[in-house]
Structure formats: C-alpha cells, structure tokens
Amino acid sequence: MAVWVTDARVLTGLGNLEDTWQALLEKRSAIRGIERFDTRSYTCTIGAWVDGLRGPEDGRSMVHGLLDRLFESPVSVPEGTLVITASTKAGIDSLEAFSRGCSGNGAPVLPSGLPGTVADRLGIATYGANVSAACASSTVALSRAASMIESAIVESIAVCCLDLLTEFVFSGFSSLRILSSRPCRPFDRQRDGLSLGEGAALFIVMAEKKARQMDLPCRGVISGWGIANDAEHILSPAIDGRGLVSAARQALRRARIKPWEVGAVSAHGTGTTQNDAMELRAFPTIFGTRQLPVYSIKGAVGHSLGAAGGIETAMALQALASQVVPPTTGFTETEEGVETRITREATPIRGRSMLVTNSGFGGVNCALVLQPGRET
Amino acid sequence: MRSRAATGKRDLMEAYVTGAGWVTPAGSGQGRTSAFSWGKGDLPSIARKQVFSDPYPHFGRMDRYSRLGVAAVALALRDAGVEHQSRSRPVALIGSTVRGCIETDIAFFKAVRTQGPQYASPHLFAYTLANTFLGEAAIRFNLAGPTFILNEPDHGGLFALTMALTMIDNGESPVAVTGVCDLNSPSPQVDSMAGALFFVLEQTADEDRSYGRLVRSSGGDLAFQDRKVVDMTTLAGCLSEGSEL
Numbered sequence: 001m002a003v004w005v006t007d008a009r010v011l012t013g014l015g016n017l018e019d020t021w022q023a024l025l026e027k028r029s030a031i032r033g034i035e036r037f038d039t040r041s042y043t044c045t046i047g048a049w050v051d052g053l054r055g056p057e058d059g060r061s062m063v064h065g066l067l068d069r070l071f072e073s074p075v076s077v078p079e080g081t082l083v084i085t086a087s088t089k090a091g092i093d094s095l096e097a098f099s100r101g102c103s104g105n106g107a108p109v110l111p112s113g114l115p116g117t118v119a120d121r122l123g124i125a126t127y128g129a130n131v132s133a134a135c136a137s138s139t140v141a142l143s144r145a146a147s148m149i150e151s152a153i154v155e156s157i158a159v160c161c162l163d164l165l166t167e168f169v170f171s172g173f174s175s176l177r178i179l180s181s182r183p184c185r186p187f188d189r190q191r192d193g194l195s196l197g198e199g200a201a202l203f204i205v206m207a208e209k210k211a212r213q214m215d216l217p218c219r220g221v222i223s224g225w226g227i228a229n230d231a232e233h234i235l236s237p238a239i240d241g242r243g244l245v246s247a248a249r250q251a252l253r254r255a256r257i258k259p260w261e262v263g264a265v266s267a268h269g270t271g272t273t274q275n276d277a278m279e280l281r282a283f284p285t286i287f288g289t290r291q292l293p294v295y296s297i298k299g300a301v302g303h304s305l306g307a308a309g310g311i312e313t314a315m316a317l318q319a320l321a322s323q324v325v326p327p328t329t330g331f332t333e334t335e336e337g338v339e340t341r342i343t344r345e346a347t348p349i350r351g352r353s354m355l356v357t358n359s360g361f362g363g364v365n366c367a368l369v370l371q372p373g374r375e376t
Numbered sequence: 377m378r379s380r381a382a383t384g385k386r387d388l389m390e391a392y393v394t395g396a397g398w399v400t401p402a403g404s405g406q407g408r409t410s411a412f413s414w415g416k417g418d419l420p421s422i423a424r425k426q427v428f429s430d431p432y433p434h435f436g437r438m439d440r441y442s443r444l445g446v447a448a449v450a451l452a453l454r455d456a457g458v459e460h461q462s463r464s465r466p467v468a469l470i471g472s473t474v475r476g477c478i479e480t481d482i483a484f485f486k487a488v489r490t491q492g493p494q495y496a497s498p499h500l501f502a503y504t505l506a507n508t509f510l511g512e513a514a515i516r517f518n519l520a521g522p523t524f525i526l527n528e529p530d531h532g533g534l535f536a537l538t539m540a541l542t543m544i545d546n547g548e549s550p551v552a553v554t555g556v557c558d559l560n561s562p563s564p565q566v567d568s569m570a571g572a573l574f575f576v577l578e579q580t581a582d583e584d585r586s587y588g589r590l591v592r593s594s595g596g597d598l599a600f601q602d603r604k605v606v607d608m609t610t611l612a613g614c615l616s617e618g619s620e621l
Contacts, residue, residue: 041493088505095481099489111506112474112527129526129535132476132506140524144539151389151542152594168481171488172501227522231464231514235502246520250548361502362511364523
C-alpha cells in the first residue's frame, strides 16, 4: 500500500516552506546573534530562531507560538486521522521559566502532552504518542507513520515535528563543546561545530487509496524507511557509520530500489567534525564510487534537533518536485581525500528517489526514501 | 499464519512473548521467577550488583532514569535467555514513558541557572534525552535495531506495544524489546505510577521459550492467549497467571 504525503508545511527561521526553499536556493541563512537569552557567558552567541515567538514569561510555552504560525492556514484532515508528534524537549522553556520563578499560567508542555495539544489544534480526537529519538525524532516519526499505514493500522496520520531554541539546549550543547562560534559549515574542511536552530513541520501522511478517494494531491511518497542503532557510544557516532549504512540499506530494500537509483541525499550534515566525518564514510559505503549530490540545510536553518528531519523531509519533497537540490549553505571545500559530491550550487537531481538521513544521540540513525508526487 | 482480507487489512499481527523483567516499588523480578506487581511508593535505588554480576562501572554513572530502564531491559532479556551475544543483533528497543527524563532535566538546568552556564554538566546533559537509556542498553547488549522512545499520555504503554507488534509483523525487526519506564513524579504532591516493565517479543519462538502468543486484531484489540490485553500491566498479569508461580 503506497504511503502518500498529501500536505507538508514548515516553519523555520527563514519562514514558511516556500520562503525557506527560496532562501536555501539563494544560500541565505537564518543563523544570527541570539536575542532570546543572555549569551555573554558562552563562546557561541548565535543560532537560528523563529521571529516573534513569545515566551512562558507571557504565560505559555513558545511551543504554542510555533503551532500558531504552523497552523496559520487551516489544515484539513479526514476523520479518524491519528496524531503523532516528534520532539526532544517540547515545552522545555516552561521548565526554564518555572526554575527562574516565573509562574505564568502555562503548564510545562511535556513531550507526552504534545500529541494531545496538536490534536486539539486539528480538531480531532485520536492521538498516539510523541516520538523521541534525539535528532532523528522526525524521520523516525515519519517512518512510524508510514509503517502503520502500510500495515493498515490507520489510513491517515498527522505528523507534527517541533523543537525550540532554548537556553536549556544551548547550554547543554555548549558544555559538549560542539557549538561553532560561526555559522556552521556542514562537510567543510574548516568545520568546527554546529549551530542550533528551531522550527516545526507538519505532514499529513495517508494511504494512497484514502487520498484518491478524497481527491487529495500527492506531494510525495514515503517508499522506504530504516532505523538502526550504532550500539557504540551514546554521544558520538560510530566512526564507520555502521548504523547509518544499515538504516539506509533497510530503507532502500523496503523501497525496492538499488543505490544507483537514488538521485540525491539530504544528509544530517550538522557541521561537527565527528558527525560529518561519519557520513562522509557512510555514503561511499552505501553508494560506492557514484558521485550523487549530497547536501545539508543546517547551514541555513541551524540544527533544530527533533524537528530537523521533518524540515529536511519537507525540503526534500520540494527538491523532488523541482528536480533540483539546494546548495549546502556554509560549505566551500571538502577535506582532502573526500570524494563525496557536496552541493555548492543548486544541482539537478538525476533519478526519481531521494534519501533523507538523520543521526542522533543514543546511537540512533534513520533513513527515508522519498519519491515524487503523483498525478491524481 | 496470517490471513489477509479483501480490503488488504491483516486479520491479525502476532508475536511471541519470551521474556519479562521489571523494577518497581514492589521490587525487581523476571517473569519466570517472580509474580509482577507495581506496588506503591518510591522506587528502590538500583545498584549495579543487584542486576549485573559482572563489572559494569558505567551503570553507576548513568542518571536514575537510565539505570531504571537499563535494569528492566536487562532482566527482560535475561528472562528470555537472550541477554548476551557477542554479535550485533537487529533487535528493536521501544520504550514508553510519560515523564521521561524530567528529573534529570531539572537537575541539569538547576546547575546552569544557579551556578552559571560554565557549570553545565556535559555528562548530565547526555541524559536529558529520554532515548539515551535505550542507547545504553543497545551498547550493553549489542542491539543494533531501531531504538526510540514514545512519550505517551498514560503509563499503559499500549502504543509502544502496538508499535512493537507492527515492526515485527512488517519485517523491520524479528525481535522487539518494549516496555514502560517512569520515575516517581518530581512533584511530591503527585501520586503517580513509577517503575519499569519490559517485554521481549519475538517473531518466532520455540514452545519451551515462549510464554505465549500476543496478537493484534484488525480492529486494534490486543490479546494474549485469548485474554484481552489493554496495557502492559495486564500483559504482565497474564504472564503471571499463566505461569506456575
């Protein structure tokens, strides 16, 4: 049973889906000086964030502001749609505010409360759970949605992905010394860390039969997925990328395509020395000597943690529709000996499929195979 | 053997329950040697020697939430007889939780707020992700399958159980370890369930290793050996009833 994406929308520091896509093509970046909290005690002072979000000091978590913007235009969902969400820390800003003595009136939005909050927004009664898989949360959530639809457990699922740029997360990544003091440079030989971001994405994922019955457009097809754990270290990826290779191969097998049929890769590409090195080893293992375009958008929108894969999947669907993948903002030159073709400019896709990959703390790796939308 | 109706829906998904392990206020245990009980009150503190006979120094450095989860996963795997293997295995780890690592979150940010960002603990930060303990279990037991947490609105773990069955059914993993894991609420006024309870589900199992068959009907109902299962607690109860304990 084919799994269609009938609606996709995003919110990043660059704006909505169309604005973000256009900004990617123009190599614009939302990474800039942080105003949301005091960064004077940190060596990094930059990140990417959504303008105008009001914090818990004003009575509620910024999560609600993100959702307000994401749902600015109505979302139509069929009856019986299940909601699942993807977030690592949800409304952690409320915890921050509470610890600072701000009472507000908004209860902390725990990840377990997020599906119900989103279901309320959509006016539907059925919700499942929040997926928490570190920086692979969104792609894991999308893979779960596709899996449930393929297994005929449910016909329609709304997947909402989000994470905030908060001092909680910023201080943690700073303590790990993996934040760059400059906007991140994915896969670049001079890369020295990541830039945090925030954002949200929403997908309506549906069984093809249901979508056709409702005469809904097909924005793309989730044709394969795979998840695997490195089982090596909770903070660092396995050097040989074994988990990512396994996840990608599972996804390709499920999609019934060979590596040579993949047109391009939306990589995790955080800009850290270790993650990017791992991917630069994993991709040749998966694709051999073939020079397909590989890109990362985190140099433009920052690393939005649990929301990253959702935003990247939406951009990959846009890339498939346009048959062009964006340049990797922040990338100028590869390391010596690296032959992977990281995009410097908008690059045509040769092939009908794209691979979207994410890796995260806890050793998790997830890969999705996406194919273009179909005529209905 | 599964049948498929004309609509394309499977009549049922199935897996065999081969292990159960838990740590609760009533104590810790395994399905084949103890009867399950949540108990009430505070969780016991879990020392490495209570669960692991070999040196495992890293266990003591985990946060409380992770120690709870890893201990229960260990007991479940041990009960199933699959705790240790030298080769990497495509076993899925799916945890369900309501509160996740909130206790660790509070401790981490307290240091940042009261002492300053330079005192943010990188070690503690690693445990401010609810899925970290699954990563610890993956490392300890060589489990290279899918790992993720499901934050559910209640302690039943039903979504996780359904997810595990789905993954086994559609070939994503031949084995899934799934369970619930929650510490006591950080608010003392809140009386909430606490503990960890994990099961090992397998696509196929020899009769002498299996407690029985867990099935999901196309209508969504779960049943274990023809007894309705509404959450992980009732599944544990079914195992206890079916055993000679």
